[in-house]
Amino acid sequence: MINTQPTVTIWNEYRQEQTDPAVQAIYPHGIHAPIADHLRHQNITTHIATLDQPQHGLTPERLAQTDVLIWWGHRHHHEVDDAIVTRIHERITLGGMGFIALHSSHFAKIFCQLMGTTCKLKHAVRGEQERLWCVSPTHPIATGLPERITVPQTEMYGEFFDIPTPDELVFVSSFDNGEVFRSGCCWRRGRGKVFYFRPGHETYPIYYQPEILQLLTNAVQWAAPSGLQTVTYGREGRDW
Amino acid sequence: MINTQPTVTIWNEYRQEQTDPAVQAIYPHGIHAPIADHLRHQNITTHIATLDQPQHGLTPERLAQTDVLIWWGHRHHHEVDDAIVTRIHERITLGGMGFIALHSSHFAKIFCQLMGTTCKLKHAVRGEQERLWCVSPTHPIATGLPERITVPQTEMYGEFFDIPTPDELVFVSSFDNGEVFRSGCCWRRGRGKVFYFRPGHETYPIYYQPEILQLLTNAVQWAAPSGLQTVTYGREGRDW
Amino acid sequence: MINTQPTVTIWNEYRQEQTDPAVQAIYPHGIHAPIADHLRHQNITTHIATLDQPQHGLTPERLAQTDVLIWWGHRHHHEVDDAIVTRIHERITLGGMGFIALHSSHFAKIFCQLMGTTCKLKHAVRGEQERLWCVSPTHPIATGLPERITVPQTEMYGEFFDIPTPDELVFVSSFDNGEVFRSGCCWRRGRGKVFYFRPGHETYPIYYQPEILQLLTNAVQWAAPSGLQTVTYGREGRDW
């Protein structure tokens, strides 16, 4: 129904890749780079915005032209300006922009605000295997994927993950030590859609895996604006 | 992501239109006809199947080539053969065919089987107005529609409607006498998707309304197969 | 399973009742008074806290002893101190306190934070009738109630109501002009439960209606702490 490809902006803290050799070794051009490369190969226009740019690269103009915002935050969540968080929140809930939070972005200010919960979880870095099982086989984000995706090495996240019950739970992960995690979750927030995706870590090459890249491309398509053309609020006779 | 248009089959009892002048006056070529015309104008291949055809027109070959089955049943639900109901159910849950139940099809055998409930409701024919309000503005089925659709004359259906809680509740109706109804509901059943849509009555020209036809086209697109390419079941080593 | 009665605190702005004769005429002792009276008749210990008390009456000690917090806010949402909002949010998500938001409290800071959305809606004061229909007949909050509750005179709220999809939708309202509204909604937030209830207006005697009072008592019982005894978060070996 939507004939044109969405326009994506990937936001990245982009500091560890410039200072930490272990991260540079895996993501020399930034953890956003393999995702951006893959999206561009699909003819999806993709911009990059980073923490240290003016306004974190998220000017009103940039957001107005973004259909889906992908977010990677890790160690500097608190440095994101509250006014920019408010701007993103409005662009999602009132403007219909989609939002995809990756891995450690569960603690990003904008994600916590969208959820309304603490977004706490259990975690451990043990370099173990993760298996993602699809529990919603008809979901658009699962399109073309195998029943199970194996990530050879990852950081573990465990339940209870303090998020609102997902509107759609698409993937559940298990880890070598027996923990489980709701690792692919969808919510609707106002006129915008939100997807949380757990896999991804700055020292493992997870964002080079073909299934992961296909899944993220599916998520971009799902999160792109859809639905009613207008939604009005307020007092009768004034706004509607 | 799905580049080709889905193939639709509309199933209709198609008896009242041949015997009842009041129905003939509104739907001279069958209540399916304006829907089929509209879908075909959108380049969606659309077949018609009816109760009095051999196998009700739903041969294994026809179902295998159907991406979305639209169903209109009203007075002859009990005449639908149980073996055909089983065939449809398997085509949905195991094969991924979408299913759209219209109005009085809430009591169709296949719909009741998919729901697992009695599908009972309150009803009254008083020729009153219905207003459909969208409560899920980002939903694909709402794409391009106004916030409220008004149906000038309709039969009333009232809550409690004995269905499972919808996976996605898209539209809620109100009627002149104050009743409400969950009138646009989505469920996932195995590899298939199901949409129930309340409006439609054999003596009111509801299926000629442009918003209703656009909504049904959206529903066809939503219900078309998506998701995992294969799902396997059974004992380890034998089936997966 | 919970043998003891929950302890309730009702928070009220409590200004209009002291200054506006039209409000005083209906709720001379505060809009909280008939609710508190009813709960106390059910042997539920009920405290009152108001905007103009120190810390808005919501000291750490008071919150620690509150199982369910009922909230009435209307014109002074912005005067509620952000630090108190954070304190309430933690008491709900981490401590398990239940939260019930009444009517115009949809715009209370704490409710908006719990929802993660704008909580906008349509509204009009026309003194019309409201009918509440139960769409979840097994829900504990519906226990003992009739299928439909009629509120003779009320302010209208209309969809789209910008809330996350409720975990459980219990009541849907219709109004004389044909609007509908999801008027009884449940969510889970961390270890706490949240209920939004639409009816109630400072110039209509809605909180004296027996069905409304029974419904709110049911909501208190539902929102009281339940579930796991402990939930732990954080790094392995440190916190769990």
Added chain:
Amino acid sequence: MINTQPTVTIWNEYRQEQTDPAVQAIYPHGIHAPIADHLRHQNITTHIATLDQPQHGLTPERLAQTDVLIWWGHRHHHEVDDAIVTRIHERITLGGMGFIALHSSHFAKIFCQLMGTTCKLKHAVRGEQERLWCVSPTHPIATGLPERITVPQTEMYGEFFDIPTPDELVFVSSFDNGEVFRSGCCWRRGRGKVFYFRPGHETYPIYYQPEILQLLTNAVQWAAPSGLQTVTYGREGRDW
């Protein structure tokens, strides 16, 4: 709000325990016996009904006096009479009886009818460990339980489990080989509530574990009738 204890009936095929020494060794008085003993210790009146009794022990009188029906079926699902299945279905959807399906009862006729899906899954008997993680910590069925329950030896069930999306997902399991499963699931069906619980196997002593017995007692309390006193259906002026 419900002051009296529910009355439970446990239905069991009760054949393997009489013929298979490996099963007899674990459950000499039937797999229902430890559950019945535990419920009776909680002052919950508990009846036993079995496949080989007249009407499978499920006479209209017995069902009318049952608040919650617990079901264990395994190898003889097809021997359950369709008329009895219909009787149970009506008692749940129209009468409000709760229903708890245990383990291999995912293929019981009544469970499949309530779900509307195929209820297929993956399985393997490898005697491995199962860990149940609570993903809904406020849920009544989780009350008093630890964050994780470990079952030392069990049969594995794996996703995709072809059930409708649960209204409430309470527990997710992982197994030694990395599979996951939605192992504690709630649905509402008409006036009745349904809980599926995965653990339990005829050759492992799972139903003697204290946490499992507490969880099942919680499930009985949750599934007991609640909500509206009456629900009416049909044509205006005749039924409502």
